[in-house]
Amino acid sequence: MKSYFNYFLILILLSLIIISCNTREKNYITYYNKVNEIDSIYRIAQRPKLAIKKFRKLFKEFPPKNQERIEEFENYIYLSDKYQENFGGKKNLYKFITLIAPYRNAYQEHLPLFKKYGIDSLEAAYKTDLWVRSREKVLMDSITTLFIRDQEGKRLDVNISARNDLKNAKLMKWIFDNYGYPSLQKVGIFGNDDVFLPMSTFFSHMSASQDYPYFEKKLKRYLEMGDCTPREYSTMVDRYHLQVLKDKMLYGSYIGIDGISDTIQVNKNRKSVGLPSLKHNNIITKDFLKKINKN
Structure with missing residues (x-):
């Protein structure tokens, strides 16, 4: 009887360990x-x-992203198709359509692949429209207001920009509290009335804000959660170091502005926030530009 009881306890402990592993928050x-x-x-x-x-192993462990330029999920699907490997078929293609939905009609360039697996243009357009309509109205109204104000007068008047940055810092805090990070999947790259929403640009403006310590801490946390991208976080921090501290960049976000003397340290810093090395990043950028010119 005692051995059965011990066996039962072991099963419970194993179950708790498995549940703990599955529910533990992943660091992106x-x-x-x-x-x-x-x-x-x-x-x-x-x-x-x-x-x-x-x-394939990574995307079983983490829900995939499809980062700008590196496009990991897209590359996985196309490589798998090319070498006749299983990538999950329709299920993952639907997931891919949702990931590129913020770019509006981006699905059109992938229609030959979609059709190969039984997804026609109408279905791809419908899936894209589903994502567009899933966005929160109040969030979209708020983020659109924020970016219109951010670009008032093309930021040529320092006093107007400083006043607007104070208002926008307060509004972004409210967005964080009510909706979390306004990621690409939540808001897209265009707001109401086609207002452009470059998140990296906005947060780079927060580098001079009195609330910078708050935003640095929050963006680092959102980066770990997979909402903020490495580029959005590193751009803000590098601009703070360049323009506020008058110091060297940590991550080399603005390569044309300040020469990088210690590439080894910068690459270590880049890895600490999920960025590719400087050399690898240059190759990714060149490939991305070739792809754009080809299209």
Whole structure:
């Protein structure tokens, strides 16, 4: 009887351990670094099949992103299709359509692939429209107001910009409290009336705000949660170091402005927030520009 009781206790403990592992919050900086590692495997080392295998494992561990320029989920799908590997078929293509929905008609360039797996243009457009209509109205009204104010007078009048930055800092805090981070998947790249929403630009303006310590802490947390991107966080911090502290950049976000003397340290800093190395980033950027020019 005692042995059965001990066995029962062991089963309970194992169940609790499994539940704990499944519910523990994932740190997306780990995800971004793994994406960078896998990206270099096929982009630099030219080992696409190994990259596919590692991508598949990663996307089972983390819900995928499709970051600007590096486009990890898109590359996983296309590489898998090219080498006749299973990437999840329609299920993951639907997921991919939702990830690129913020770019509006971006699905159109992928229609040949979608049709190959039984998704026509009407269905892809419908899935995109579902995402558009899923956005919170009050959030969209608020974020649109914020960006209109952010760009008032093209920021040529320092006094007007300073006044607006104070108002926008307060509004962004309210957005954080009520909606969390206004990520690409929550708000997209265009607000009401096609107002452009460049989040990196806005937060770079917060680098001179008296609320910078608050935003630095909050964005770092949102980065770990997978809402804020490494680029959005690092751009704000680098601008603070350049313009407020009059110091060297930590992450090399503005390469054309300030020369980087210690690339080893900068690359360590970049990895700490999920950015690819400077050299790897240059290759990604060149490939991205080639893709744009080709299209």
